[in-house]
Amino acid sequence: MLKIFKKHDLAPYLTMKVGAKAEYFAVLKNKADFFEALDFAKKKSLPIFILGGGSNTVIVKNIKALVLKNKIEGKKIKKENSREIYLEVMSGESWMRLVNYSVSQGFYGLENLASIYGTVGAAPIQNIGAYGAEFSQVFDSLIAYDLKTGREKIFSAKECELGYRDSIFKRKAKGKYFIYSLVLKLKKKAKLNLSYGAIGEEMKKRGIKNPEPKDVAQVVHQIRSSKLPNPAVLPNSGSFFKNPEIKNSVFLNLQKTYPEIPFFTSAKKGMIKIPAGWLIEKAGFKGKVFGPVGMYEWQALILVNYGGAKAWDIVKMIERVKKEVKKRFAIDLEAEVNII
Ligand SMILES: Cc1cc2nc3c(=O)[nH]c(=O)nc-3n(C[C@H](O)[C@H](O)[C@H](O)COP(=O)(O)OP(=O)(O)OC[C@H]3O[C@@H](n4cnc5c(N)ncnc54)[C@H](O)[C@@H]3O)c2cc1C
Incomplete structure (x- = not known):
């Protein structure tokens, strides 16, 4: 049975560590938890607010809602051919962990997006991007549930209307869906994007002539760590x-x-x-x-x-x-x- 907390402090779940209280709060571990939460919210006539890793959210007032922290994890290869891998990933997976897995398998596509905080489910919301790459370049489709009716909807990449730090989920579909899982289209071989910032230079410095995705991810990680404050130290x-x-x-x-x-x-x-x-x-x-x-x-x-x-x-x-x-x-x- 899903454990639901009342008047729960949200600061610990946000990387800014400033928060307010949620009227109700629960942690989702699987699909059944989500539907139980949906029933609860319906009975209480409360809206639902989905929280991933809390790395792109600042809460400045108490929320009269049921806040659901997404911890639904898991991934599997859905299909593959000689050139591509279609990877299905649950939305509560950590984005960083996903990138580490992908480069460790030698897959191409996620390496420039290494070391971005948060969950996989939040990636399409603002079409995360860094170091010359964008989520939209690897995205195939997603499954979401309507936060009022619980109805399932499959969104194609086109239907998500991804733009610069933007998507349909920041506009007309804002706060309407729980993104449950995503399919990413990765490549078995591709040209690496070394053109952005100091990536190419750093590769030369390290004497890497034929870099692999894992080398790019490592370099991006190093550059990011030297420039960005670690939220665990400076929220x-x-x-x-x-x-x-x-x-x-x-x-x-x-x-x-x-x-x-x-x-x-x-x-x-x-x-x-x-x-x-x-x-x-x-x-x-x-x-x-x-x-x-x-x-x-x-x-x-x-x-x-x-x-x-x-x-x-x-x-x-x-x-x-x-x-x-x-x-x-x-x-x-x-x-x-x-x-x-
Ligand atoms: C130090 C640092 C560096 C960063 N660098 C970058 C960067 O280079 N590029 C970049 O694009 N971003 C960057 N970010 C921002 C952040 O990492 C991303 O926006 C990330 O995708 C947020 O994920 P999250 O799970 O923490 O989202 P949250 O903050 O938990 O949620 C963000 C929004 O998405 C919604 N949401 C979350 N999950 C779901 C779901 N499953 N279904 C429906 N709605 C959902 C929430 O309701 C909220 O509106 C950085 C953040 C930090 C702290």
């Missing part, structure tokens, strides 16, 4: 804001004032992407601490809880950063982290 939620996309004409105007402004081309026509970290740094927040919170000294995009922060401290910090960036650059920053 944080990774990149706090999305890189804003602005019109080309607006960008050209900004470039007149800031000739050094870094930029990337956007997948959207006529738009330019600006690194949010640069804007925040230029606005004077890099390494700036306000009481228990601040923007990380080595990467201004990361909001850190330096100890004992309350929800209010986080909210104030977000407002401060957004206001100053708007004032200086007339750009609206949008949170990448889910703020509840």
Whole structure:
């Protein structure tokens, strides 16, 4: 029988370690647990909120919901041919563990996405990406359950409408489904993507001439560990804001004032992407601490809880950063982290 807790503190389940209370809370270990939870929520007329690894979520007020921490784990090869492997993975699996498994088998596709926190089920929500790769490149389909009716729905990759840190689950399907399992399409042989950041350089330094997926994963892990604060030591939620996309004409105007402004081309026509970290740094927040919170000294995009922060401290910090960036650059920053 599913154990359901009342007025449960959520801070321990979030990498930012700031939380509020859930009206009800339970840990899911299998599908039957989910359906039991669904019945309970129906009887109490409560909405359900799904929590994975809590690495992209900040909860700033008590939630009148049944919060379900997803620990449904497991994976198996669904089918394979001479070129591809279709791997079925339960949504509560750790993403890092999945990448480690994949590269240890010599599969291609997940290596650049090594060392990203959280669960597999959350990966499609914001189409996780790093080091020149995106989840969308390996995604085949997923099975989800409607959080009201319990009805099963299979989403194809196309139906998930994956974009830059975006999907249908952040828009019209937001909070409506429990993503139960995913199918990933991995390759038995492929060209590795070494073009991003310091990956190629590091390979050379290590004298690796014919790298394998596991070498890329190791290098990515090393680079990430040297740049990002470990949430177990300095609680944080990774990149706090999305890189804003602005019109080309607006960008050209900004470039007149800031000739050094870094930029990337956007997948959207006529738009330019600006690194949010640069804007925040230029606005004077890099390494700036306000009481228990601040923007990380080595990467201004990361909001850190330096100890004992309350929800209010986080909210104030977000407002401060957004206001100053708007004032200086007339750009609206949008949170990448889910703020509840
Ligand atoms: C130090 C650090 C570095 C990071 N680096 C990156 C990076 O390089 N690239 C990147 O993309 N992200 C990065 N992140 C963010 C984070 O790791 C990812 O967004 C990750 O996918 C979140 O997984 P989670 O299980 O912790 O999600 P949670 O925070 O638990 O949930 C996130 C959202 O997804 C929903 N959700 C979770 N699971 C399910 C499910 N099974 N069904 C339906 N809804 C669900 C939740 O309701 C919530 O809205 C980083 C985070 C940290 C702390």
